[in-house]
Amino acid sequence: MITLHHVPQSRSMRVLWLLGELEVEFAVAPHAPDRSLRDPAFLSLSPAGRVPALEIEGERMFGATAIIEYLCEKFPERGLGRAPRDPDRMTWLVWLHFADTVTGCVDILRRAYAVGQTQMMRDELARLALCYDAIEGRLSTPVENRDYLLTSGFSACDIAVGQAVYMARHFLATDDRPELTAWYARITGRDSFAAALPAPDAVRMFSQEFYEVPNG
Structure with a gap:
């Protein structure tokens, strides 16, 4: 079990x-x-x-x-992982662990917002923007059927990074990055993503849909 x-x-x-x-x-x-x-x-x-x-x-x-x-x-x-001898193994590992880089930015943003540290939020939003740029760049790579982070198709790294972006979008929108936005819509349209969303009455980590940088 x-x-x-x-x-x-x-x-x-x-x-x-x-x-x-x-x-x-x-x-x-x-x-x-x-x-x-x-x-x-x-x-x-x-x-x-x-x-x-x-x-x-x-x-x-x-x-x-x-x-x-x-x-x-x-x-x-x-088929959600990539075996050690798979050509996409290295890339799979890179993007799987990159999810924690994105979420690390979110963790700092949550703490900074809670204590009103405006400059810290701005600094971390800049780092998060670099993470978005990296995902956008990966998805913009000119290969056939670039629908997911790996050339070989949907995998657990799309799940990990996608959920990290789900958290990050509470602080920074993705609208100005078209490939990232289209990929995010694609993967979050899956039934398994919908099933992982919080129930309406659940106690959530995020009490707001979006957190603006405080004035100051």
Whole structure:
């Protein structure tokens, strides 16, 4: 049995999305983004008190990227990973881990907004814009059927980066980057993405749809 410990709109959302794409049986243990993640019971699953945590076959895992790599290797028949000798393996790893670069910007933006650090927000928005530029550049590469980050098609790195962009769009829109915007619409049109969205009554990480930089 697979159990995912999940906070809506957090990094665990990308694992929830992946599990939906893998079409495997799993359960979700919901959590709120509060101090309950510091309880000893949860810390035994994730020592830093962060989601995602995954219980699988009597073992535990923590860290979204590690979980994604493991699940793709465990269920290779869905084609969401890339094996070590696959020509796209290097690129798959690069973009899979790039998701954490994007989310790192979001983490700083959330903290800066909470304490009214306007300059810190502006600095981090500039870094996030560079991340968007990197995705736009990748998707603009002139190859046939460039619909996804990999030439070989949809994969877990689209899920990871796509969910990171989902979080980032609470602070920086993508409208001025046409390839990024079209890719984001393409991947978030999948049923598994819709299933990973928070329920209407869920306690969310983001209380607003968009956070403007405060004046000052």
